[in-house]
Amino acid sequence: METIGCGPDTAIPLWKATCNLDTDVSELFPFINAIVDDAKYYDKPHYIEFQLDGIRCALYPDNVATSFFEDRDQALRFINRLIDFLNDLEARTESLEPDHNTYKPVPVFEIFKLLPQTNCRECGFSACMAFAAALSKREIGSNQCPELNKPGNENGVKLQSMLSLKGDGAK
Numbered sequence: 583m584e585t586i587g588c589g590p591d592t593a594i595p596l597w598k599a600t601c602n603l604d605t606d607v608s609e610l611f612p613f614i615n616a617i618v619d620d621a622k623y624y625d626k627p628h629y630i631e632f633q634l635d636g637i638r639c640a641l642y643p644d645n646v647a648t649s650f651f652e653d654r655d656q657a658l659r660f661i662n663r664l665i666d667f668l669n670d671l672e673a674r675t676e677s678l679e680p681d682h683n684t685y686k687p688v689p690v691f692e693i694f695k696l697l698p699q700t701n702c703r704e705c706g707f708s709a710c711m712a713f714a715a716a717l718s719k720r721e722i723g724s725n726q727c728p729e730l731n732k733p734g735n736e737n738g739v740k741l742q743s744m745l746s747l748k749g750d751g752a753k
């Protein structure tokens with residue numbers, strides 16, 4: 583457990599937790615990929631990022647890093663919740679279809695080319711390039727750019743299609 587400074591809206595320090603696992607859990611990655619919306623499954627290095635109960639996890643074969651927590655007790659409760667989740671998933675694998683598609687971000691410049699490029703800041707970012715970088719990492723949705731989402735904007739449709747592709751595109 584370690585503190586990572588204070589959040590933007592609070593003077594209370596936030597915590598992140600890492601823990602080692604005594605079993606290789608990598609066989610569960612494709613199942614997590616199949617059942618958790620917005621999971622990002624990476625091949626090299628081999629790990630999966632996802633949210634469980636709104637908490638971000640980076641799960642590696644033999645360890646996990648999670649954040650953010652307001653105190654140690656919340657972090658410990660979450661680690662126990664995560665272990666229960668993994669044990670439950672392992673018990674259900676025969677009834678689930680694994681998803682082996684790995685996450686490949688859409689290149690920032692490919693996204694940028696489809697943006698209005700007016701740097702109007704209505705999305706909350708200082709420039710279209712910053713918006714493209716965040717969208718490439720799936721930190722935001724393309725609907726945060728009002729111009730892009732106007733009816734009839736073909737670039738908006740193209741971008742949605744690019745972002746929703748799986749396999750060779752993006753998960």
Ligand code: SF4
Pocket residue numbers: 697698699700701702703704705706707708709710713726727728729730
């Ligand atoms: S709202 Fe759209 S056009 Fe405006 S800065 Fe953001 S991405 Fe660019």
